[in-house]
Amino acid sequence: MDSTQLHVAIMSSPGIGHLIPVLVLGNRLATHHNIKITILTITTNSSSPEIEFLKKFNEKKTIQIIPVPSIDISHLIDSNTKLFTQLRILVREALPEIRSGIASMNHRLVALIVDIFGTQILPIAEEFNIPKYVFHPTNAWSLALFMYQQVLDQEIESEYVDLKQPLEIPGCKALRPDDVMDPMMDRSDQQYHEYLKLALEYTCFDGILTNTWEELEEETIKALRSNEKLRSVSRCPIYPIGPLRRTVDITEHDEVIHWLDKQNQKSILYVSFGSGGTLSSEQIIELAWGLELSQHKFVWVVRPPSDNGTDSAYLNSNENDTGGSLEYLPKGFLTRTKDMGLVVPMWAQQVEILSHLSVGGFISHCGWNSTIESLTSGVPMIAWPLHAEQKMNSTMLTEELGVAIRPMILPTKKLVKREEIQEMVRILMHTKEEKSIRENVKKLKLSAENALSEGGLSYNTMCEFVKNIRTS
Structure with missing residues (x-):
């Protein structure tokens, strides 16, 4: 020094x-x-x-x-x-x-x-x-x-x-x-x-x-x-x-990255609600059904449900908690989607996943860390705000920047049903609307690099x- x-x-x-x-x-x-x-x-x-x-x-x-x-x-x-x-x-x-x-x-x-x-x-x-x-x-x-x-x-x-x-x-x-x-x-x-x-x-x-x-x-x-x-x-x-x-720092034996390596470019939907965000039991079931009905490949980082508030896990995560038996998911979900998706209990290497060429969309709670990681990876979003300033972030992403879509009614106000989830996944990953969203996020990725x-x-x-x- x-x-x-x-x-x-x-x-x-x-x-x-x-x-x-x-x-x-x-x-x-x-x-x-x-x-x-x-x-x-x-x-x-x-x-x-x-x-x-x-x-x-x-x-x-x-x-x-x-x-x-x-x-x-x-x-x-x-x-x-x-x-x-x-x-x-x-x-x-x-x-x-x-x-x-x-x-x-x-x-x-x-x-x-x-x-x-x-x-x-x-x-x-x-x-x-x-x-x-x-x-x-x-x-x-x-x-x-x-x-x-x-x-x-x-x-x-x-x-x-x-x-x-x-x-x-x-x-x-x-x-x-x-x-x-x-x-x-x-x-x-x-x-x-x-x-x-x-x-x-x-x-x-x-x-x-x-x-x-x-x-x-x-x-x-x-x-x-x-x-x-x-x-x-x-x-x-x-x-x-x-x-x-x-920065991206892939561990040698990460099973999620190895699975992503076998997938087509922009074909995977990544789903995560942050290190502390949790969903209710009922919302987890609807999300699982929505992903299954979409017939679209996904990686879902899932946490046990909390019916005591969406931020209740923030100061209560446990290093020994692996998500349990995942029994809170719909019966037969893991078997029916074994060739379609990957369910990861509790935590995954998010920056590494979003940076992977096979990832083409992100269902996100719109925490600013996740938002930055998604934008700088060029990945468009389905905005699913839970708490803090995330509703503001969601509005910015959808209405100002045009890099995300969101449910008709805030998830904090009303249950998001499986049919709407299925439709949002279809729009983000398959339609002409997706093209303009991808162009917008690509421009922001470049502008971030330049900054x-x-x-x-x-x-x-x-x-x-x-x-x-x-x-x-």
Whole structure:
């Protein structure tokens, strides 16, 4: 390490969906910009995918990782405590450990970067006089909503979901009441107040990095930088540095990849709802029948059903849970589809699967990690949002970018029946409509590559960020 090397700490919230983009960001800063990276990651008792990723990145020796032990918050929550609130509490309780980790570092930090749930670290950053930045791991549209939330809270008294007109965000696409994020759905719930605090904390940082790129969201990024109503809330610089995603790293004996190697190009539909998303028992049965009726080849990463909410598995995955006997699937489904599809319990190498030439479509929960991985692989989607900002992502993918189709009614509102699933698969994989969707996603794949290449807008923006922290 040379004496001029910069030292940056990045904090990750619990959950593989938060850890992956933080690791990718850290790795890019380390390998492309010669910055020494220390990542403080809050783990959970059941974070086997997180542990595997940490081991892999430790092997590469490009970044230092300090795991923050799991914090018991059982005495602070009950069965009604929403996931958003749980994550805020979990991070809040871990702050003393985070502070100790920062205090023990034997080098001066030129910047402290936190992810979306790490904004409560503000007092610690100020105590150590460290320039502080937020890494917003999703798109600019959701960032604009975050930034403007304090104004909406003052201007609107009723429940957002009861509004007859869309929520206006200056300079950006308006937000339909049906598409509001989960924490906005009930203003009397604790998670709404936690969400409002988080939105206010966002405006107190020295800059915001976001995992998107200019060509994808040109108008929204322009509004974040120059719209006076948005700038009156916060004038901190916005850095679109994406799309950041994991690189392909195929393990030698992965059975899914070997199966895909035997299939025709663009012939396989990949189905996955993320590391924490689950479906109800009834919806799993309808999805299974829809896939079978479509007579289309598929790879389905399936998790046991949850009738307690679609995000209930987020902090409760278990490394020993292999999906059980799959008895929750329709009787005879595995036998009838053995030559047609592959059912994978719990987890699969998603980036590697989406990058495979045989994969031609993706039924996705529209989490931003999965969205980025699909777009940068040139794979169109059937949008099936479950929670968080995924409804916003789904609207962007279908109505603005034209790279996805979706059910007539949101899956969070109504059961998606097998006949509609069968029809969506047919449209995505077989019809003329599919051709225009594929052309759109191909253009976005190319634009993403250009953004990150040397001299591209995202590459230049990252260089600007590094220059700013170097001189701060």
